[in-house]
Amino acid sequence: MTTAIGRKTILGFPRQRKPNSSLLRYRQKWGWIFITPWLIGFSLFYFLPMVASFGFSLVSFNLATPDQIEFVGADNWRRAFVDDPEVLASFIKTFRFSAITLPAGMIFAIFVALLMNSKHVHGKIFMRTLFYAPVMIPGVAATLIWSGVLNEQTGWVNMLLQNIFGIQAVGVEGIRWLQNPQLIYYTYTLMGFWGVGNAMIIILAGLQGVPTELYEAAEIDGANYWQRLFKITLPMISPVIFYNLIIGVIGLMQYFLVPYVLNGGDGSPQGATRFIAVWFYKQSFAFFNMGYGATIAWMIFLVGIALTIALFGSARYWVYYSGSED
Amino acid sequence: MNKSRYFWLISLLVIVALALVACGGETTETTETTTGTDTTAATVAPAAPTTAPATGAPVRIRWFVGLGAGSDEPTFAPQQAVVDQFNASQNEIELVLEIVANDTAYDALATQIAGGNAPDIVGPVGIRGRDSFKGAWLDLQPFMDANNYDLSDFDPAMVDFYNVQEEGQLGIPFAIFPSFVLYNKDLFDEAGLAYPPHEFGAPYIDADGNSRDWNMDTLRELAMQLTVDRNGNDAFDADFDPTNIVQFGFMNQWTDPRGVGTFFGSGSLVADDGSAQIPTAWEAAWRWTYDGWWTDWFIPNGPYGGAEFLQGPGGPFSSGNLGMMHNHLWYVAPWALGDANFSWDLAATPNYNGEITSKMHADTFGILRGSRNSEAAFKVLTYLLSPEVAPQLLDIYGGMPARISLQEPWLNNYFETNFPAQNIDKQVVIDAMAYADNPNHESYMPSFLETTDRYNEFWNRLANEPGLNFDAEVATLKNALQAIFTAAR
Numbered sequence: 001m002t003t004a005i006g007r008k009t010i011l012g013f014p015r016q017r018k019p020n021s022s023l024l025r026y027r028q029k030w031g032w033i034f035i036t037p038w039l040i041g042f043s044l045f046y047f048l049p050m051v052a053s054f055g056f057s058l059v060s061f062n063l064a065t066p067d068q069i070e071f072v073g074a075d076n077w078r079r080a081f082v083d084d085p086e087v088l089a090s091f092i093k094t095f096r097f098s099a100i101t102l103p104a105g106m107i108f109a110i111f112v113a114l115l116m117n118s119k120h121v122h123g124k125i126f127m128r129t130l131f132y133a134p135v136m137i138p139g140v141a142a143t144l145i146w147s148g149v150l151n152e153q154t155g156w157v158n159m160l161l162q163n164i165f166g167i168q169a170v171g172v173e174g175i176r177w178l179q180n181p182q183l184i185y186y187t188y189t190l191m192g193f194w195g196v197g198n199a200m201i202i203i204l205a206g207l208q209g210v211p212t213e214l215y216e217a218a219e220i221d222g223a224n225y226w227q228r229l230f231k232i233t234l235p236m237i238s239p240v241i242f243y244n245l246i247i248g249v250i251g252l253m254q255y256f257l258v259p260y261v262l263n264g265g266d267g268s269p270q271g272a273t274r275f276i277a278v279w280f281y282k283q284s285f286a287f288f289n290m291g292y293g294a295t296i297a298w299m300i301f302l303v304g305i306a307l308t309i310a311l312f313g314s315a316r317y318w319v320y321y322s323g324s325e326d
Numbered sequence: 327m328n329k330s331r332y333f334w335l336i337s338l339l340v341i342v343a344l345a346l347v348a349c350g351g352e353t354t355e356t357t358e359t360t361t362g363t364d365t366t367a368a369t370v371a372p373a374a375p376t377t378a379p380a381t382g383a384p385v386r387i388r389w390f391v392g393l394g395a396g397s398d399e400p401t402f403a404p405q406q407a408v409v410d411q412f413n414a415s416q417n418e419i420e421l422v423l424e425i426v427a428n429d430t431a432y433d434a435l436a437t438q439i440a441g442g443n444a445p446d447i448v449g450p451v452g453i454r455g456r457d458s459f460k461g462a463w464l465d466l467q468p469f470m471d472a473n474n475y476d477l478s479d480f481d482p483a484m485v486d487f488y489n490v491q492e493e494g495q496l497g498i499p500f501a502i503f504p505s506f507v508l509y510n511k512d513l514f515d516e517a518g519l520a521y522p523p524h525e526f527g528a529p530y531i532d533a534d535g536n537s538r539d540w541n542m543d544t545l546r547e548l549a550m551q552l553t554v555d556r557n558g559n560d561a562f563d564a565d566f567d568p569t570n571i572v573q574f575g576f577m578n579q580w581t582d583p584r585g586v587g588t589f590f591g592s593g594s595l596v597a598d599d600g601s602a603q604i605p606t607a608w609e610a611a612w613r614w615t616y617d618g619w620w621t622d623w624f625i626p627n628g629p630y631g632g633a634e635f636l637q638g639p640g641g642p643f644s645s646g647n648l649g650m651m652h653n654h655l656w657y658v659a660p661w662a663l664g665d666a667n668f669s670w671d672l673a674a675t676p677n678y679n680g681e682i683t684s685k686m687h688a689d690t691f692g693i694l695r696g697s698r699n700s701e702a703a704f705k706v707l708t709y710l711l712s713p714e715v716a717p718q719l720l721d722i723y724g725g726m727p728a729r730i731s732l733q734e735p736w737l738n739n740y741f742e743t744n745f746p747a748q749n750i751d752k753q754v755v756i757d758a759m760a761y762a763d764n765p766n767h768e769s770y771m772p773s774f775l776e777t778t779d780r781y782n783e784f785w786n787r788l789a790n791e792p793g794l795n796f797d798a799e800v801a802t803l804k805n806a807l808q809a810i811f812t813a814a815r
Contacts, residue, residue, distance in 0.1 A: 063436035065461040067695075083813055153632050172629040173569050179628065179790060266779065270787045287775045288436050 056294035063288035076295040087296060090276040091303065097275065098252045101189040106244060109199035114233075116200065117207045128204070132197035143261040146191050150177040178262060181272040188258055188273075199244050206240030207233065238319045246311055253304045256281060276300055384420040385702045390438075390445035391423065392431030393455035394689050395656070395723040404722045412709055419702050432458060444696030446703040447710075450501060450689035450723055453768035458775055464693040465494025469704040479713070479729045481759075487688055487766065497690030498711050501725025503654040504758035505684045507676070511669040513573065513649045517551055517560075522650070522673035526682055526757045542590065542614060545650070545676045549575025549624035552649030561623045568623045572635055572647065575624035578615070579641055579651045581685075582778070583785045587611045588685045588767040589652060590678040595781070595807060596771055600815075602807035604800055607678060612788070613796055620792040628790035639665060654687050655755055659724045660744050672754040675761065686762035689725055726755065772814035780806050 057077065060070045080087045115121055116128050134142065149155050157177070158169035169175045177187045214232050223231065234241070259265060259273035265281055267274030274282075280300060284293025389409070391397060396405060402425060409423045424445060426434045432455075438444055439462055448455075456463065469475075477485055480499045488497035507522055514521055520533045522540065529537040530544050538544050550561035552575035559566040561575070578586045587593060587608025597603040618625035626636055626648075638644030640662025643651045652675065657663075663670065675684040691710055693703045709715055713729060720727055720736060727736050737752045771777045784803040788794065 062461075063440040064459040066440045066442070068461060079813055083809065085809070151632065152629075153634060171569070172571075172633070176629065266786070267783055268786050269790060271783055282776075282779065285433060286779070287773065289773075289776075290440075 053294040053297055056291050057298055059291045061289075061291040063290055072291070076292045079292060080295050080299060086274070086279055087276070087299065089271075090274050090279040093272065094252060094255065094275045094277075097185045097188065097255070098249070100185050101192055102245070102248050102252065104189050105192050105196070105199070105248065106241065108193050109196050109203055109244065110234075110241070112196055112200045113203035113207055114229075116204055128201075131200055134194050135197035139257045140261050142194070143191070143258050146194070147178065147262050150187060152176045152179070176269075179269045181269045184269055184272050191258060199248075202244060203237060203240050206237035210236040235320045236322070239321060242311070242315055242319045246308060249307050249311065250304055253277065253300050253307075276303075384418055385699050386420050386422060387447065387699060387703050387706050388422050388424055388445035389447045389449075389706070390426065390431075390435060391449070392426035392428055393435065393448060393451040393458075394428075395450050395725070397425055397428045397431065401722050404718070408710070408715060408718055408722075411715075412706065415709075419706060421706055435459065439694065439696055442696070444694045446697040446699060447691055447693055447706060449497075449691030449710075450719075450725070451497075451692060452687055452689050453766055454774075454778075456496060456690075456692060457768070457770045460770065460774060461493070462694055462696070463493065463496045464695045464697065464700055465496065466498065466693065466704065466707075467495040469700070470495065470498075473704070473708070475708065479731050481728075481730060483762070483764075484688065484728050488690060490770070497692050498707070499688065499728030500691060500711055500716065501689040501720055501723060502728050502759070503656045503687035503689075503725060504755055504762070505652060505654045505675065505686065506754050506758045507650055507652055507673040508643060508657070508670055509650045509673055510643070510646065510648065511671060512646075513552055513668075517649075519548060519551060521671070522548070522676075524671075524673055524751045524754050526674040526684075526754075526761060527677070528674065540674065540676045541680075542676055542678050545576060546614070546618070546622065546624065549618070549649060550622055551575070553624040566623070571623060571626075571630065574626050574630070574636070574642065574648050576618070576650045576652075577625045577642060577648060579643055579648075579653050579657075581653075583608070583612060583781050584767040585685060586615055588683055588763045589675075590614070591681060591683050592763040592765060592767070594765045594769060594771075595777070596811070600772070600811065602804050602811050604804050609800055610678070612800070616788050616794075616796055619789060627792075628786065631789070638662075643670075654685075655726055656687065656724055658745075658750075664744070670748065672751050674754060675758065682761045683763050684758040684761040685767050686759070687768070688728070688766075689723070772811045776810050776814075777807060780810060 058071060058073060060068075060072045060075070062068065112131055116124055116131065121127065150157055152158055152174045153170065155177075158174055161167045161169035161175065167175075175183070177183055210233060214236070215228055218228050218232055254277050255275050256265075256277040259267075259275060259278050260281065263269075263273060265278050265286065267278065276296070277300065280293055280296040283289045283296055391405065395401070405425070406423055409421050412419075412421050435445070435448065436459070439459070444462075470477075475498070477498075484499040484502065485495075488499065489495050509522055511521065518533055520531055522545075523530055528540065530540045530548075531537055552573065553561040553571060554573040555567040556570040556572050557565070557567065578589055584595070587605060588611075590611035591605065591607030593605030593608050595602060595604070615625060619627035626633070626642060630636065635647050636642040636645050638646065640657060642648040643653070643657075644662050644666055646666065646668045650673075658672070675682050691707055693700055693707060697703050710719060713732065716727060716729065717732060717736065720732075721740075724740075726740075727733050733756070737755060741748075741750050741752055781803060784799065784806075788796075788799065
């Protein structure tokens, strides 16, 4: 049982008062002992590399000529903010893609989870397995499969569109899913739908945790399906949606695998897929500018932190915690 | 000892044990790359330092292959044979071969250099591979002077090719790959067109016996006549359907904007003062190509890049549905043209404004500055480049010898062995050498890889989008390159 005392909160969570009983101190001691191995691992493999990467952001360091490492102060940071327009452009491309894929992915995941939770759907276990199965396929393999499926010349999506719906989809004048800069974000979003399994499972768990008496009471009050959805279901699973949103935002700041596998990270079509994580990779591991790459990595980290804080800040207005004392 | 002390002692031991497990080093054994060895394994193989050995033990020299030719499986055994031959010939140096797949070789080498585990010798490597690791190469001049290395069998221009300002002599000529036009004789015959001239500087004599200057305009006209749609119309016909092309006339296959630009003349994206520039001839070549993609239709554009009828083992030309292309000697190889079911031959490069430029590729071996045994590495290098051993390696890599004395016999043997059924005019290859580009189209640029990435993006845009404001695109590229050059300072 939570021993929250007082009304002050940190990011929406109740702040706990310093324990003063010997039992609490005993528990706290064991708590520290149990998490110490993790703390050591975190320090060695996360915290120290982070400190090191900040150090790298202050030097000019090329992998090919490591002996020519040179302290450059804030030059890399100035380059990222002032001299390199690609950094801002890459962030904008990331945000533009996020603006499409994040809501679309979230709505699709909720839709599928609602479907998988519906009493009107038969063979739900089998269907859930089917929807989750793609998650178990390695991302690289899945992306390569999609590149074949969406090939404008030989992909079955275009062939299907042309042969069944009569749309001119195949060939030079066809639909170029992977080469058209106007289409590419929707293509990536479509590919993301395929991997909806994780989000679906989490939302499904949230849906199954909504007390049925709430629905029964609403039905007695005459609420229709949509009213029940918007007044009960979505508010009750809002913590789950919030969690998926946070994970989604962080994931998009790191969105790399698909553009790398499909286009080798060259940003094609026409630079549209040069997201910030791709630009970070190019600078660090293709151009070997490790110092500048470290700077971009820190910018990604800082922007990710800012967005996460903003989301936590907004949570109080739309996320409902039934167990919260606030 | 009370209960509390036991508690802290056990806790401490557990923590230390966990930390030791977490930080434990790998016990990967050093394995050498041998014939048929998986190339991925080769990238992580030798971790052993090449420090001076104990008395009596041979010095270990690591030879890294992957930046250029030599990372295809069939080349493993012959390369290892050269290594074995060297090791058997003496007992002071142990040469170890490391082969890394080309697509991961750049990362692997960079990681090894950064980790203080640099190999000694790298090669064969072209200009692009060399400049991707600018500053990492050893100046060979002191070693050449100390050993009185004989350069008399090389074209001085080829020796100078490897002399880089402020870095020194980074290589000794090994293999060269001149460029020329390759044409599909069957398609010319089918269209009733005369073949392009084989002699550099000679005019084109058409089927009616009329003489015309063999220049870019003539090439364009021939190429448009060779470009055919599904209904059999060529690119000059009013009814020509550009959405249903089944045969193209020409392309500069497998090169980048610098290579395409050099087709019209030598140049560099870097001006003498270090700023970005677009050479006039290159802009003309790019415009010519852009028109060829989107208005004259004789060059396969981006959307046609994946067309099934252009997929041959050696890309579009080997598919048999491309009339002409410009490429290097390395393309004239069994892997590309061995199974070609059409007749082909070589022709002269056309001129632009009266000047002919046949871009050159050249491979060599270099020694890294990180080598801990550069003296021994130079001994190995001279062995690999010697008149006795170089021909063996050239046969493996398919390169033409940079040694003048070896060139003609090599060419005769190469064509007779690999293409006995084709009557190839090898004189075209020899003549092309005189028109090599200077500065070379692969030469140094500030922030080499980033600059390459940026101009490739520009090129992809042109190849995939018709109706662009060409001048504006070129201006944008120039500004972007300038920003990269400025940052590189």
